[in-house]
Amino acid sequence: MKLVAGNWKMNGSLAANRALLGGLAEVSGVEVAVCVPYPYLAQLQERPAGLGLGAQDVSEYSAGAYTGEVSASMLAEFGCRYVIVGHSERRALFADDDATVGRKALSALQAGLVPIVCVGETLAEREAGQVMSVLGRQLGAVLEVLGAAQLGRVVLAYEPVWAIGSGRSASAAQVGEVHAGIRDWLGARGVAANAVRILYGGSVKADNAAEIFAVRHVDGGLIGGASLIAPEFMAICHAAVA
Numbered sequence: 001m002k003l004v005a006g007n008w009k010m011n012g013s014l015a016a017n018r019a020l021l022g023g024l025a026e027v028s029g030v031e032v033a034v035c036v037p038y039p040y041l042a043q044l045q046e047r048p049a050g051l052g053l054g055a056q057d058v059s060e061y062s063a064g065a066y067t068g069e070v071s072a073s074m075l076a077e078f079g080c081r082y083v084i085v086g087h088s089e090r091r092a093l094f095a096d097d098d099a100t101v102g103r104k105a106l107s108a109l110q111a112g113l114v115p116i117v118c119v120g121e122t123l124a125e126r127e128a129g130q131v132m133s134v135l136g137r138q139l140g141a142v143l144e145v146l147g148a149a150q151l152g153r154v155v156l157a158y159e160p161v162w163a164i165g166s167g168r169s170a171s172a173a174q175v176g177e178v179h180a181g182i183r184d185w186l187g188a189r190g191v192a193a194n195a196v197r198i199l200y201g202g203s204v205k206a207d208n209a210a211e212i213f214a215v216r217h218v219d220g221g222l223i224g225g226a227s228l229i230a231p232e233f234m235a236i237c238h239a240a241v242a
């Protein structure tokens with residue numbers, strides 16, 4: 001079954017969330033979750049049936065004098081199943097480096113959460129032919145912290161930086177090539193590659209979702225802007241039904 005996860009990013013209000021959630025309905029044959037800003041985890045304790053919950057970041061530390069941080073066990077207490085780590089916005093704007101992303105993934109797993117580990121290249125890196133070397137570096141740092149057995153328990157999200165919020169999704173051929181490359185990379189390092197769900201993220205909309213979800217090795221999507229519009233998000237969820 002595919003996984004469609006909405007990443008609300010830093011959007012929403014109590015009223016706007018209520019309206020959005022009111023437009024979501026259970027879809028069978030696909031797993032659906034929303035990753036919301038921390039304060040709204042409380043509001044999301046009541047949510048449509050079948051809708052899973054996640055956060056967008058987590059501390060690498062478990063407790064203590066870390067002002068402003070939120071621990072994985074706190075997220076677990078609020079019913080989170082997922083937490084995004086290593087989103088390109090956090091890497092670019094908040095200095096989350098490869099090793100930090102690995103430690104955040106570990107702290108999530110230790111609290112029983114499933115980290116959605118994001119990887120992806122910039123346009124300059126793609127044009128320089130460095131896609132798999134960049135992904136290998138990002139994944140390698142996570143492998144180093146988690147080891148192969150635990151890396152087999154994460155969800156990966158391939159999010160090319162140039163496709164995020166740009167309206168320009170990667171093509172089906174580009175997505176297929178990279179997802180196959182990730183699967184091979186994992187298998188070559190002793191990770192149970194077929195157990196790892198690999199999502200695609202970057203300008204997934206209602207009108208291109210079916211084409212992307214049909215690509216081999218695409219196990220779902222991580223949806224930004226379109227997850228804030230109930231009919232769009234619902235259409236994407238329906239496109240992911242096998």
Ligand code: 13P
Binds near residue numbers: 087165167224225
């Ligand atoms: P968009 O769907 O808005 O391009 O964002 C993708 C993303 O960053 C999801 O994490």
